[in-house]
Structures are given as structure tokens and as C-alpha cells.
Amino acid sequence: MLRIAIKDLKLFVAEKRSMILTFIVPIPLITLFSLAFGGMGKGSDVRKLPLVVCDEDHSISTKRLLQQLDSLPQLRLFHTSMDTATDLVQKGKEDAALVFHKGFADSLEQGRNLPIELRYDKAKEVQMGMLMAVLSGNLMHLVGTKSLERKAIVRFDKQNPGMDSAMKNGVHQMISSNFGGGTGTGKSESILTPTALSAQAEVSPGLIQAVAGTAVMMLLFSVAGLGASLLQEKEEGTLKKLLFSPLTPGNILFGKMISANIVAMTQLLIMFLFSWLAFGLDIKQNIPGLILMIIATAFACSGFGIMLASFVKTRAQVQGLTTLIVLTMSAIGGSMMPTFIMPTWMQHMAVFSVNYWSIQGFYDIYWRLKPISDPDFLMRVGMLFLIGLVLNTVAVFMFRRNILKIA
Amino acid sequence: MLPSLSTPSEGGYFYTFALQTPPMIKVENLVKKYGETTALDGISFEIKEGEFFGLLGPNGAGKTTTISILSTIVRPDSGTVSIAGFDLQKDPEQCKRNIGVVTQEIALYNKLSAFDNLMFWGGIYDVPKTELKTRISEILSLFGLAERQNDKIESYSGGMKRRINIASAMLHRPKVLFMDEPTVGIDPQSRNLIFEVLEKLHKEGMTIIYTTHYMEEAERFCDRIGIIDKGKIIAGGTLAELKKTGGIKESIAVTFNEMSEEVAKKIGSFLEGEFKFTGNTLHYYSNQIKSDLGKLIVRCNDQGADISNIEIQKVNLETIFLSLTGKQLRD
Numbered sequence: 001m002l003r004i005a006i007k008d009l010k011l012f013v014a015e016k017r018s019m020i021l022t023f024i025v026p027i028p029l030i031t032l033f034s035l036a037f038g039g040m041g042k043g044s045d046v047r048k049l050p051l052v053v054c055d056e057d058h059s060i061s062t063k064r065l066l067q068q069l070d071s072l073p074q075l076r077l078f079h080t081s082m083d084t085a086t087d088l089v090q091k092g093k094e095d096a097a098l099v100f101h102k103g104f105a106d107s108l109e110q111g112r113n114l115p116i117e118l119r120y121d122k123a124k125e126v127q128m129g130m131l132m133a134v135l136s137g138n139l140m141h142l143v144g145t146k147s148l149e150r151k152a153i154v155r156f157d158k159q160n161p162g163m164d165s166a167m168k169n170g171v172h173q174m175i176s177s178n179f180g181g182g183t184g185t186g187k188s189e190s191i192l193t194p195t196a197l198s199a200q201a202e203v204s205p206g207l208i209q210a211v212a213g214t215a216v217m218m219l220l221f222s223v224a225g226l227g228a229s230l231l232q233e234k235e236e237g238t239l240k241k242l243l244f245s246p247l248t249p250g251n252i253l254f255g256k257m258i259s260a261n262i263v264a265m266t267q268l269l270i271m272f273l274f275s276w277l278a279f280g281l282d283i284k285q286n287i288p289g290l291i292l293m294i295i296a297t298a299f300a301c302s303g304f305g306i307m308l309a310s311f312v313k314t315r316a317q318v319q320g321l322t323t324l325i326v327l328t329m330s331a332i333g334g335s336m337m338p339t340f341i342m343p344t345w346m347q348h349m350a351v352f353s354v355n356y357w358s359i360q361g362f363y364d365i366y367w368r369l370k371p372i373s374d375p376d377f378l379m380r381v382g383m384l385f386l387i388g389l390v391l392n393t394v395a396v397f398m399f400r401r402n403i404l405k406i407a
Numbered sequence: 408m409l410p411s412l413s414t415p416s417e418g419g420y421f422y423t424f425a426l427q428t429p430p431m432i433k434v435e436n437l438v439k440k441y442g443e444t445t446a447l448d449g450i451s452f453e454i455k456e457g458e459f460f461g462l463l464g465p466n467g468a469g470k471t472t473t474i475s476i477l478s479t480i481v482r483p484d485s486g487t488v489s490i491a492g493f494d495l496q497k498d499p500e501q502c503k504r505n506i507g508v509v510t511q512e513i514a515l516y517n518k519l520s521a522f523d524n525l526m527f528w529g530g531i532y533d534v535p536k537t538e539l540k541t542r543i544s545e546i547l548s549l550f551g552l553a554e555r556q557n558d559k560i561e562s563y564s565g566g567m568k569r570r571i572n573i574a575s576a577m578l579h580r581p582k583v584l585f586m587d588e589p590t591v592g593i594d595p596q597s598r599n600l601i602f603e604v605l606e607k608l609h610k611e612g613m614t615i616i617y618t619t620h621y622m623e624e625a626e627r628f629c630d631r632i633g634i635i636d637k638g639k640i641i642a643g644g645t646l647a648e649l650k651k652t653g654g655i656k657e658s659i660a661v662t663f664n665e666m667s668e669e670v671a672k673k674i675g676s677f678l679e680g681e682f683k684f685t686g687n688t689l690h691y692y693s694n695q696i697k698s699d700l701g702k703l704i705v706r707c708n709d710q711g712a713d714i715s716n717i718e719i720q721k722v723n724l725e726t727i728f729l730s731l732t733g734k735q736l737r738d
Binding site: 003004007010011014015236237238240241242243244245246247 | 478479480500503504506507508510512513514515516518519523527528530531532533559575
């Protein structure tokens with residue numbers, strides 16, 4: 001088994017093209033994705049989404065709200081008039097404009113629907129997805145609670161017009177306390193504190209997305225190539241010759257798995273070392289977590305490569321299927337774009353990909369700063385091992401079933 | 408004891424070579440079917456230790472299936488095989504440890520050097536590292552490739568690759584060596600080196616099973632030959648025994664410039680052996696071809712026949728094979 005693994009590693013090293021594809025090609029790709037996701041550098045350099053805002057209400061509520069939005073690390077606000085904002089969006093110079101129409105403060109106070117409008121360029125759906133993800137959560141925290149509180153009070157007053165004012169005030173206080181303290185934006189302010197939104201890590205989530213996403217995607221391509229070495233052996237007659245020897249089919253396949261895992265782990269390690277040296281991703285902060293996630297990811301990915309080779313008949317088929325499966329899995333699993341900007345059904349599909357669990361695991365380490373003992377992190381590691389186990393088991397079964405057909 | 412001919416119930420013939428010493432390989436009633444096609448139809452034979460056994464047959468006759476079953480990578484539908492005293496079904500690992508297989512295709516890792524290839528192929532048979540290095544050194548010298556041991560296989564010529572391919576099957580010193588057309592498409596230098604090695608191995612007592620399309624190789628090396636066709640061994644034995652079995656006589660082919668039917672009949676009436684005319688050629692079959700040659704020429708001259716060519720056709724494996732199967736070996 002070890003002899004097979006060592007031989008495969010020697011062959012891998014002797015094949016310069018494989019070395020370049022495995023260890024060199026991913027580096028410029030990681031760099032490109034890092035640039036694309038705004039992940040270069042540390043937290044202070046995080047790329048912010050530009051947003052044009054127009055305040056037609058000019059109230060204290062809108063001013064306070066805009067200040068709070070401006071303090072978000074994900075947004076960079078530009079104040080302008082509604083006409084200018086509309087013009088900028090229509091000409092494609094800006095992605096979107098957030099308009100606070102006149103009467104915003106009154107509507108908020110009276111519990112009516114809020115006159116907020118987001119005008120956007122329909123050609124920029126992807127940017128809109130990201131912007132909506134940032135805005136919807138934060139606006140809900142900032143104004144949604146207050147709006148609901150005021151709606152509840154107004155409805156209560158309408159239903160109880162004859163109640164004396166002392167009792168009404170008591171009920172109003174009870175309603176307010178249920179919405180977070182009864183003093184307007186108190187709850188919102190606590191949510192908006194920088195610690196809640198960005199103090200998880202100094203590193204940009206874009207960088208983690210770029211490094212983890214690209215590394216896993218490239219790893220899947222590499223291990224598929226290693227799996228194809230099994231088919232190369234079949235085509236060149238060496239597999240048949242191996243079967244003449246006392247080695248069992250299981251020995252041969254496990255040898256292949258060992259070499260695929262070693263190459264996969266080395267590739268991931270090099271990707272993260274590069275990210276550390278080039279972009280300052282602090283891989284030292286949780287080395288045990290990184291090692292565990294690298295092992296789990298390598299195991300799952302190599303299982304994919306070996307399984308593919310166990311039932312596909314020719315190397316040409318491997319190449320075609322690899323491209324199809326890896327790109328699909330990378331697209332739904334979050335290697336190409338963050339899962340949160342995908343439709344809900346695709347987000348649900350993501351759990352079936354190696355990419356998803358691995359990327360989320362690396363987020364746990366470098367963004368959420370979870371320790372190695374964290375249940376969520378361990379669950380993701382466990383899922384990767386489970387996927388790897390299933391893929392490898394299927395591969396062993398298929399290989400043993402098909403192996404005697406080669407002669 | 409000579410091979411015994413027996414008649415199976417379904418018709419046709421197969422040979423069992425009953426030997427006095429315990430056989431190195433014993434095959435009994437081996438059957439293998441691929442769907443509706445019967446690749447092996449109950450073949451049986453024995454090969455004794457140190458024997459050089461040739462297995463001949465046209466394409467699709469069942470040679471490769473036989474070798475594949477004996478080398479453990481194809482399971483027979485029925486029948487038994489023992490190699491070096493081990494039952495193939497019950498103890499395949501021990502059988503594998505006692506055999507070496509030289510495949511027709513060159514099965515080597517092109518990106519590795521000859522030395523690394525041999526270290527790998529010897530290593531998987533658990534030959535100790537130091538011992539393996541010694542054997543590699545010896546075998547590379549034997550095959551005339553010691554100086555190129557560190558070059559990658561991809562830089563070797565076809566003949567050199569074939570030599571390494573053979574070497575890789577011998578490092579664990581198997582008791583039985585299966586060789587499936589090991590000299591196909593190689594240069595004369597490599598072929599001669601391989602022949603030298605084969606002779607050496609044979610002298611050292613290795614049991615060799617050899618399939619080839621080259622009759623002269625079979626005639627030169629094989630102690631015994633089995634002829635397989637349509638999944639059955641239709642003849643077997645030494646070359647002399649096969650000549651007897653086939654009932655083939657040597658012949659003289661005399662071609663005339665002109666030949667009338669009347670003259671042909673007159674010449675024929677004087678001859679004691681069998682004869683036939685095809686076109687202007689007279690084919691004369693006899694067991695004493697040399698003494699009959701002079702008489703035949705005299706008779707022809709007496710009849711005024713104008714001879715343009717005389718050819719003596721000896722019995723060889725090619726003619727035996729043609730006689731038994733009705734096919735050329737390369738059909």
C-alpha cells in the first residue's frame with residue numbers, strides 16, 4: 001500500500017505539468033479572487049459597498065439612521081439629492097440609491113409603513129443581492145423594531161379609546177419594554193456597536209472567501225487528476241500488472257488514496273501559506289483548527305477524485321465529468337461567490353457540496369474565531385469526514401466490482 | 408509418459424499431459440464463458456517443473472484467457488488450477504508469489520527511471536531492499552542496460568523497454584514465468600538478448616509458458632507445445648510428437664513449364680507415395696523425401712516433362728498448425 005503511494009508521489013513529482021497545475025496555477029487564481037472579493041489586506045482595508053442616499057425628510061430620525069448606516073463597515077454612503085441620485089443610478093454610475101421620503105419620521109412615530117425606497121440599476125443584480133443582504137438585516141435592527149413598537153401602541157389606542165391616560169401609559173411602557181426597553185433606538189444602538197458586526201476578526205471575510213473558496217475548487221480539480229492516474233494505469237497496462245502481484249485491489253486503491261490525500265493536504269497548506277505571506281491571513285492564530293480542516297477537506301476532496309475514477313471508464317470521461325461536477329459543486333458550494341447572495345434553494349443545495357462545509361469551516365477559524373472545540377466547527381469537520389467516508393466507500397465498492405473486468 | 412489423447416463427451420479432442428513428476432502447473436477441465444461465447448471449453452494439461460511450454464493458437468483461440476486465469480486475474484467458470492502445489496481458488500496469493508507475468512503490452516511507468524521501476528515492481532513482492540538492489544544490478548547487466556539504469560523509461564527504445572518489462576517480472580525469482588509474445592515488434596539486438604536470457608532461465612530450471620506467433624521461436628525453445636483453437640487444446644507434445652499426431656508428411660513440389668494431363672497421369676503411376684496436381688505443380692508426399700527426390704526427377708525426365716522449379720517442403724510447426732486448425736497462426 002505504501003509502495004503504491006510512494007510510487008504515485010514520485011510519478012506526481014516527475015510530472016511537471018501536474019506540479020504546476022496543483023501548486024502554481026491556484027496562486028494567481030487566489031490573488032484574482034481576493035481582488036474580486038475585496039479581500040486584500042486586513043480589516044481596515046475592507047472594501048465597502050457604495051450606496052447613494054437622499055434624505056427628503058431631513059428629520060432627526062433620518063439623520064440618526066444615516067449616521068448609524070454610515071458607521072457600518074460594509075457600507076460607504078454618498079449623500080445627494082433625489083434627482084442626482086436617480087440620474088447616477090440610471091446612468092449606471094452607481095448601483096443603487098436609498099431614498100428616505102418626506103414623512104419618514106412621522107410614519108415611524110405613528111407606526112405606519114415607512115416611506116423608504118431603494119432605486120437600483122437592474123443590470124447589477126449581483127451587487128444588489130449583496131447590498132440587500134447588508135441593508136435588510138441592518139435596517140430591520142435600526143428601524144424595524146421601533147416601527148413595530150409604534151404600530152402596536154397605535155393599534156392598542158384605537159381599540160381602547162376610552163381608557164384613562166395613566167393606564168394607557170402603563171400599557172405603552174409594557175409594549176415598549178417588550179420591544180427592547182421602550183426608549184426608541186436603544187436596542188438598535190446596541191446592535192450597531194462595532195463589536196457585534198465586525199470585531200469577530202480583523203481579517204476581511206472576502207479574503208477568507210477567496211482563499212478557502214479557490215483552494216477547495218482547485219483541490220477538487222487536482223484530486224480528480226490524481227484519480228485519473230488510476231485510469232492511466234488501466235490504459236497503460238500497469239494496473240493489470242499490479243493485479244498479477246500479491247497486492248489486493250484494496251491495497252492498490254488505498255495506496256492511491258494515501259497519495260491523493262498527501263498531495264491534497266500539501267496543496268491546501270501551500271495555498272494558506274501563500275495567503276499568509278501575500279495577504280496577511282493570520283494562519284498562526286488557530287493552527288490546530290487549520291490542520292484539522294485541511295485534513296478533513298483533503299479527505300473529502302480526495303474521496304471525490306478516487307470515486308470518480310472508480311466508475312468512469314476513460315481519462316477523457318474523467319476530464320469532462322470533472323469540469324462539470326467541480327464547477328457545479330463550486331458554484332453552489334460558495335467557491336465562486338458567497339452563498340448568501342444566492343437564491344434560497346441554491347443555499348439549501350450548498351450543503352451537498354464539499355466546498356460549502358470547507359469554506360464555512362475556514363470562516364469558523366478565521367472570521368468567527370471559533371476554537372477547535374466549538375460544536376459548529378466540529379460539525380463541519382465531521383460533515384467533511386462523513387462525505388469523504390461515503391465517497392471512499394463507494395469508490396472501494398465500485399473498484400472491487402469493476403477491477404476484474406480490466407483483463 | 409507421453410501425452411494421452413482422450414475424447415470428451417461433447418466431441419472434439421483435448422490433451423492431458425500426464426507426467427510422472429509432480430506438475431508445476433496442473434489444469435483440469437477449465438471452462439470460461441463470456442456471455443454466449445465460450446472462450447475455454449474444458450481444457451486440461453500439466454506442465455512439469457523446468458519445462459519450456461509453448462502455447463500456440465490463432466487470435467481468439469483462448470491463449471490469453473488461459474494465461475489470464477493462470478495468472479489469477481480472470482476467474483474461471485469451472486475447473487481447477489494448481490501452481491507450484493497451491494490451489495488457485497483457495498490460495499491465490501501463494502500462486503501469485505510463485506509466478507511472474509510478462510505481458511504483451513509494455514507495462515512500465517514512463518516517467519520513472521528503469522531503476523525506480525524495477526525497485527517498485529520487485530518491492531511489491533516484498534523482496535528485501537538490499538537484495539533487490541543486487542538483483543536489479545545483475546538483471547540490468549544481463550539485459551545490457553546497466554549504464555542506462557537512471558534514465559527515464561520514456562527515453563528508451565521499444566526494444567529496451569521490452570527488456571525492462573521482462574526484467575520487472577523476474578525480480579522476485581518466480582518458479583513459473585508466463586510470457587505473452589515478449590518479442591513482438593523489437594529490434595534484432597533486443598530479440599537476441601531476450602533469447603539469451605530465455606535460454607539462461609531455462610537452463611536454471613525455471614518453468615516457462617510462452618505464447619508466440621513466431622514459429623521459429625517455439626521450435627527453438629519449447630520442450631513441448633500445446634495448440635489451442637476455439638477454446639480447446641487440439642494437439643500437444645514435442646515437435647516430433649506433433650508431427651506424428653498431425654500425420655503430416657514432407658513433400659516435394661515440382662513445377663513444370665507445360666504439363667498435359669496424360670503426362671501427369673503417367674508420372675503419377677510410377678510413384679509410390681501420395682501425390683496431387685494443382686495447376687502445373689505436382690505435390691508429392693513421402694516419409695523418405697530425400698531418396699524419393701532422385702527417382703521423381705528421373706521419372707519426369709523419362710516422360711519429357713519440362714521442369715521449371717523443385718521445392719522441398721519440410722514439416723514444421725507452421726505446417727502442423729495449418730494442418731490442425733486450417734488457419735495460419737496469424738489469422
